Amino acid sequence: MQQIAVVGAGLFGRLLALRLARLDYRVSLYEKDDLDATGSAGYVAAAMLAPYAEACTASPLVIQLGIDSLELWPGILEDLPEPVFFQRQGSLIVAHSQDRGDYQNFVRRVQHKLGHMHLDNVLEPCDSRQLQSYEPELAKRFQQGLFIKGEGQLDNRALYRATRQALELNQIESLTGTRVEQMGDGYVASNHGQQRYDTVIDCRGIGAKKDIPGLRGVRGEVIRMHAPEVNLTRPVRLMHPRYPLYIVPRPGREYIIGATEIESEDTSNISVRSTLELLTAAYSLHSGFAEARILETLVGTRPALPDNEPRILIGHRHLQVNGLYRHGYLVSPALLNEVAGVLGAKSLDDYPSTSRFPELFQPMEAIENDNSCDHQRSAV
Numbered sequence: 001m002q003q004i005a006v007v008g009a010g011l012f013g014r015l016l017a018l019r020l021a022r023l024d025y026r027v028s029l030y031e032k033d034d035l036d037a038t039g040s041a042g043y044v045a046a047a048m049l050a051p052y053a054e055a056c057t058a059s060p061l062v063i064q065l066g067i068d069s070l071e072l073w074p075g076i077l078e079d080l081p082e083p084v085f086f087q088r089q090g091s092l093i094v095a096h097s098q099d100r101g102d103y104q105n106f107v108r109r110v111q112h113k114l115g116h117m118h119l120d121n122v123l124e125p126c127d128s129r130q131l132q133s134y135e136p137e138l139a140k141r142f143q144q145g146l147f148i149k150g151e152g153q154l155d156n157r158a159l160y161r162a163t164r165q166a167l168e169l170n171q172i173e174s175l176t177g178t179r180v181e182q183m184g185d186g187y188v189a190s191n192h193g194q195q196r197y198d199t200v201i202d203c204r205g206i207g208a209k210k211d212i213p214g215l216r217g218v219r220g221e222v223i224r225m226h227a228p229e230v231n232l233t234r235p236v237r238l239m240h241p242r243y244p245l246y247i248v249p250r251p252g253r254e255y256i257i258g259a260t261e262i263e264s265e266d267t268s269n270i271s272v273r274s275t276l277e278l279l280t281a282a283y284s285l286h287s288g289f290a291e292a293r294i295l296e297t298l299v300g301t302r303p304a305l306p307d308n309e310p311r312i313l314i315g316h317r318h319l320q321v322n323g324l325y326r327h328g329y330l331v332s333p334a335l336l337n338e339v340a341g342v343l344g345a346k347s348l349d350d351y352p353s354t355s356r357f358p359e360l361f362q363p364m365e366a367i368e369n370d371n372s373c374d375h376q377r378s379a380v
Contacts, residue, residue: 001026002198004343005188007180009035011042011156011328012321012335013203014163015076019336021170022079025343028173028197030180030188032207035164041205044300046222046248046256047156047329048235049073050091052122052148054330055113056106056244061309061359063117065331070152072333077154080162081169085251087234088152092126092135094145095239096284102239107146122149135232137286153235153248154329186317199343202320205303206265212313212322217265217301220326221274222258224296229288230255238285245281254295257282261326270297302326312338314348315364335360 002025006017009031017029037043051058051066058066070088077084095103107125114120124130124147132139134147167174175190182189183200202208206217230253237244245259260274275297282289305311305323310331313320321339324331338351338360345351352361 002343003028005030005183005195005197005200006203007183007188007200008040008203008205008207009037009174009176010040010203010205011045011159012205012324012332014160014167015332015336016201016203016321016339017172018079018163018166018170019340020343021172023340023344028175028195029167030175030178030190032177032179034176035167035174037160041220041300041302041324042156042328043160044220044222044298045156045326045329046235046246046258047154047159048091048246048248049088049152049154049330050148050235051330052114052119052151053091053093053110053237054327055117056109057308058327059307059309060113060117061357062327062331063113063119065310065334065357066327067119068337069331069333070150072337073152073154076333077159077162079166080159081165082158082162084158084162085155086152087154088150089234090134091148091151091235091237092131092138092145093148093237093239093244094131094138094142094285096142099239099241102241106239106244110146123147124149135234135236137231137288138236141285151235155250156329184318185315198317199348200318201339202318202322205322205324206301208303208320208322212305212320214306215322216263216304218304218325219260219262219264219266220258220300220302221260221262221270221278222256222298222300223270223275223278223294224254224256224298225289225292225294226252226254227286227289227292228253229291230286232286236285238281240277240281242277245278247282247285255282255289255292265301267299267301270299302328310335310360311362312342312360313362313364314342314352316348318364319348320364
């Protein structure tokens with residue numbers, strides 16, 4: 001039985017550990033904190049599954065990975081020991097009259113990108129009557145919108161709880177509280193000593209910044225609130241002068257409100273400016289948010305490469321999966337298939353040429369040759 005080390009128990013690392021265990025690999029999961037992984041980007045995220053709306057800024061690669069992942073999520077969730085809220089009832093894009101220009105530009109860009117990919121049949125322009133049928137509580141404030149079919153969401157907190165339980169039930173070796181000091185071809189060195197493995201897979205996200213040139217952190221801020229007077233049934237994006245704000249419903253009349261995207265690795269508390277903008281925009285969407293109760297404000301750092309696309313870097317008995325950016329939930333299931341394909345090939349170099357997504361892959365040597373640092377592996 002092959003022994004695999006997965007380093008990092010954020011969203012992708014924990015899903016990968018479970019996937020590999022079910023494929024009969026012996027898995028050791030390294031994490032510097034505990035299995036709750038509250039410091040990971042996936043713990044903070046709104047967990048929207050919106051590949052078509054992301055077409056405004058995302059590449060065709062990300063869009064297609066997202067479409068594939070939409071179909072893969074139900075199978076992943078079915079294997080978990082407790083239910084996780086998941087739905088695919090579509091999403092809505094709306095705008096106030098003063099932001100109509102931003103809205104029209106957004107719609108044109110999405111239509112253009114999806115049209116080139118022959119995917120524009122998922123877009124449905126709506127008038128107030130059609131909005132009434134999708135989200136009755138928005139119809140009085142908005143006269144038009146764009147309904148995007150098939151998009152979805154899941155509850156990220158429920159997913160983290162369920163995957164933690166699954167990791168324990170599957171008896172995956174969880175090396176929590178372990179600080180990885182160095183890793184490479186078939187080994188991991190930590191504060192508890194050095195261990196050998198058939199393959200080491202680095203899933204540290206921004207923790208791998210010293211090892212991957214161009215990897216950067218992008219700050220995101222969200223507010224979680226309880227709003228008993230609001231009844232929205234699907235994710236809604238509201239055009240905003242600086243960014244499209246999203247409001248994502250959760251069970252029990254909870255809502256995640258966010259959208260900030262700041263080129264910064266600062267993980268301090270949410271700013272006053274972002275708080276005011278998010279709450280004001282939410283109230284402008286639905287007056288019921290005035291009586292909502294703020295449950296939590298959260299800040300996360302998303303790992304991004306220069307082109308904002310994910311990459312699987314291949315070395316000898318060593319993989320790095322990174323650059324998921326704001327698309328972690330959107331693309332992770334499809335990326336799991338790609339990593340499983342690499343490990344199932346006769347050698348790590350064999351699989352990329354037969355993958356549906358060869359552009360995902362890059363030799364690790366190319367990255368290392370461009371890196372002027374001493375290649376000391378950064379801590380998890």
